[in-house]
Amino acid sequence: MGAPAQVTWAKAAKDGSEIVAIGGVRKWFLGKSQWQLTTSEAVALMELDEWRFFVEIDDEKAWIDVCEDADGAKTISPDGPVRYLL
Numbered sequence: 001m002g003a004p005a006q007v008t009w010a011k012a013a014k015d016g017s018e019i020v021a022i023g024g025v026r027k028w029f030l031g032k033s034q035w036q037l038t039t040s041e042a043v044a045l046m047e048l049d050e051w052r053f054f055v056e057i058d059d060e061k062a063w064i065d066v067c068e069d070a071d072g073a074k075t076i077s078p079d080g081p082v083r084y085l086l
Helices: 039-047 081-085
Strands: 003-012 019-028 031-038 051-057 060-063 066-068 074-076
Touching: 003 081, 019 039, 019 051, 019 074, 031 039, 039 051, 039 066, 039 074, 051 081, 060 081
Parallel strands: 003 051
Antiparallel strands: 003 019, 019 031, 051 060, 066 074
C-alpha cells in the first residue's frame, strides 16, 4: 500500500478541463515534507502503489483516484475530491 500524501493545492488547465499539477504535504516519522507533481507523475506513483493522495474535507480523507478519459489517457478528475482545492 502506497504512502499517504495530503494534497493541499491543485492547478487546473486554463480552461478548467483537467488538473495539470498537484502538491501538498507528506507526513512521515521524520516530520513533514512539501512536494509537487505533474498529473502524469502523480498517476504513475498511484499506479505503482508508491503513493496514495487524499484531500481533507471536514476532517475526513477523500482519496484521489486515477480515471481514464475517452481517449484512454489516465488523469486525475477535476470533478473528484480535488475540486475542493480549485
